[in-house]
Amino acid sequence: MSQLDPSSMSRRQQFAETYRMTKQADPTVGLWVLGAFVLGAAIGFGLFWILPGSGILGWVMSVVGALLLGALAAMILFGRRAQRAAYQRMDGQPGAAAAALGMLRRGWKLEPVVAFNKQQDVVHRVVGPPGIVLVGEGNPSRVKALLASERRKHERVVTDAPVHEVQCGNAEGQVPLGKLVRTVTKLGRQVKPAQMTDILNRLKALDAVTGKVPMPKGPVPTSMKGMRGNLRGR
Known part of the structure; x- marks a missing residue:
């Protein structure tokens, strides 16, 4: 099967292809990304929980903050591991x-x-x-x-x-x-x-x-x- 040109892929397809190639070189990348999300979410929830607010609004803000910080942490870690995996795959190849x-x-x-x-x-x-x-x-x-x-x-x-x-x-x-x-x-x-x-x-x-x-x-x-x-x- 011929490899698709990344420039012709949608954003979702690019992300899926990047994850697939990263996982080949770094089989534990999924666990690392999940761990980063959980840790970021816990920090986000704690930060927003201590802000002024109570009741349903406080819970909503805490959950939103957890999701945002968790997603950010997961994306940062995935980007770094994906880049390292890409360099490992290319190292030694012409060009x-x-x-x-x-x-x-x-x-x-x-x-x-x-x-x-x-x-x-x-x-x-x-x-x-x-x-x-x-x-x-x-x-x-x-x-x-x-x-x-x-x-x-x-x-x-x-x-x-x-x-x-x-x-x-x-x-x-x-x-x-x-x-x-x-x-x-x-x-x-x-x-x-x-x-x-x-x-x-x-x-x-x-x-x-x-x-x-x-x-x-x-x-x-x-x-x-x-x-x-x-x-x-x-």
Whole structure:
């Protein structure tokens, strides 16, 4: 059976699919979510019970508060465990870093696979507040050389923008997949929105010269971006 495109699913279908995939990697997720709901509901009931009010109104407010806080706690915990499970499923697959970078919020422009060698080491590019971020995944020594080559190309075209290098992986000196987005966003704010527009225009010229780089062979994870709302617990 072919996998549905998350962007074509309804919100309910996305949530159900996210839960199904999460449960495969984390069989106890249902118990954790239920526990979070019960604990949140107990706290919510207690908080609203001590507020001024009595009789039926006090009970109604307490029950509503319990349901609201319980649901919020359950969604927050589910979002975190779903995100961790998604990273575990993608880790080691070709293009996993690009799928994770798709979780970046507005203000970032992702271009997957701007460089690729025969060993299937790849470099992705993100343009955002820090400037240009080149993200490599693969063998550390080969990726280092690939990143250095791409850095020189980008610095020749965009001379006034900072270029950062990040290696994604589990080897020493690399950033684990689950921490990639946080690492990229913590690079700081070094360019303004108007500068980003100019950078993107210059990079279009570079991409036109180099041509479209093919994605490496193998299953490329794509579901994370389509279900980002569920993974963030919303």
